[in-house]
Amino acid sequence: MGFERDGPGLLLRDIAGGGDAQVRAAVQVLATLGADVLLLTGFDHDHGLAALDAFRAELARAGLSYPYRFALNPNTGVPTGLDIDGNGRLAEARDAQGWGRFPGAGGMAILSRLPVLDGQARDFSTFLWADLPAALLPPDMTPQDRASQRLSTTAHWDVPLLLPSGEALHLLAWHATxxxxxxxxxxxxxxxxxEAAFWLAYLDGHLPAAPPDRFVLLGDANLDPVRGDGRPAALLSLLAHRGLTDPLGAQPTVDYGPPLGALRLDYLLPSARLAVTASGILRPDTADPATAAALxxxxxxxxxxIDLSG
Structure with missing residues (x-):
C-alpha cells in the first residue's frame, strides 16, 4: 500500500485529518475491491494501533467494515546498536533490523471480516538470519552481526483466521527488503x-514450528522472478512448490515506468488443497476512469x- 511517512504519528495525522489525497484514494480502491481479508504492507505501526483503527474507521464510512485486525511490531526501524552498513555511524535507518527512519516505519497489518485467532498467531520476526538453514549470509558479516541480525526486514507472520466452518485458514505474510x-x-x-527461503524451510518442515495445512502465502517479495535485480532462486522454488498454487501467474503487480517498467513483486499463493474460484489484479488499464485515478x-x-473455497 505504501503508507510510510517520515516520522511517527504522521500517518495517524494524515488519516484523521480527512484531507490526505492518498488516504482518500486508498479507501476508494479498497471499497471497490471489497475483500473479506486485507494484508496492508508499508503501513506505519504505532503501539496502540491508532493509525490502523483510524483507517478502519475511514473504510467503515465507505461501507467496508472490518471488525478484526492484527498488527505486531515490525523490525523496520528497530535499533541494532551496530554499524550495519559500515559507514562509521550508528543509529541510522540502514543500521536498524530493517531499514526504517523510526521503529514501526512501514509495517504490516491485517484487516479481516473473519475472526483473527490472535492467541495462535506465530511471529517469526525475531528469527535470526544466521539460523536459517543454508542462509546466504554476506561474507563480511561479523560474529556480532550474526548474533543479532534478524532475517525479517519487516516481519514473517503465521496468522490463523476462523472460518465459518470452524476450521482455520492461516495467512503466511511477509514484506521483504x-x-x-x-x-x-x-x-x-x-x-x-x-526471506523467501524462510517459507520454503517452514513449509518443508525444516524449522522447529510445524506448518499449517490450509494457508495462503501472501505479501510483497520485492522481487520479480524473471526481471530486474535480485536472486530469484528461492522465490522460483516457492512458485513451483508442490504445496502451493499460483493462480495469478506471471502478471505484473506494479509499474515503475522506464527503465524498470512493469514487475511482479506481490504474491498470493494458496495451499494446494484450497480451491481458487477466481483471481485478479485491480489495474489502472482495466479499471473505470475513477478507479484508475484512485489506483x-x-x-x-x-x-x-483471490476467491477461495474448500
Whole structure:
C-alpha cells in the first residue's frame, strides 16, 4: 500500500485529518475491491494501533467494515546498536533490523471480516538470519552481526483466521527488503532471497514450528522472478512448490515506468488443497476512469486478490 511517512504519528495525522489525497484514494480502491481479508504492507505501526483503527474507521464510512485486525511490531526501524552498513555511524535507518527512519516505519497489518485467532498467531520476526538453514549470509558479516541480525526486514507472520466452518485458514505474510541499495557484498540481495527461503524451510518442515495445512502465502517479495535485480532462486522454488498454487501467474503487480517498467513483486499463493474460484489484479488499464485515478493516487502497487473455497 505504501503508507510510510517520515516520522511517527504522521500517518495517524494524515488519516484523521480527512484531507490526505492518498488516504482518500486508498479507501476508494479498497471499497471497490471489497475483500473479506486485507494484508496492508508499508503501513506505519504505532503501539496502540491508532493509525490502523483510524483507517478502519475511514473504510467503515465507505461501507467496508472490518471488525478484526492484527498488527505486531515490525523490525523496520528497530535499533541494532551496530554499524550495519559500515559507514562509521550508528543509529541510522540502514543500521536498524530493517531499514526504517523510526521503529514501526512501514509495517504490516491485517484487516479481516473473519475472526483473527490472535492467541495462535506465530511471529517469526525475531528469527535470526544466521539460523536459517543454508542462509546466504554476506561474507563480511561479523560474529556480532550474526548474533543479532534478524532475517525479517519487516516481519514473517503465521496468522490463523476462523472460518465459518470452524476450521482455520492461516495467512503466511511477509514484506521483504528490496534486493538493491547495497554494496558489492549484495547484503540486500542475499537477505531478500533468504526471506523467501524462510517459507520454503517452514513449509518443508525444516524449522522447529510445524506448518499449517490450509494457508495462503501472501505479501510483497520485492522481487520479480524473471526481471530486474535480485536472486530469484528461492522465490522460483516457492512458485513451483508442490504445496502451493499460483493462480495469478506471471502478471505484473506494479509499474515503475522506464527503465524498470512493469514487475511482479506481490504474491498470493494458496495451499494446494484450497480451491481458487477466481483471481485478479485491480489495474489502472482495466479499471473505470475513477478507479484508475484512485489506483494511481493510492500506490504504485496494484491490489491483487483471490476467491477461495474448500
Amino acid at each position: 528490496p534486493p538493491v541499495f547495497d554494496g558489492p557484498q549484495d547484503r540486500n540481495g542475499r537477505r531478500n532471497h533468504d 494511481a493516487a493510492a500506490s504504485r502497487h496494484w491490489p491483487i486478490w
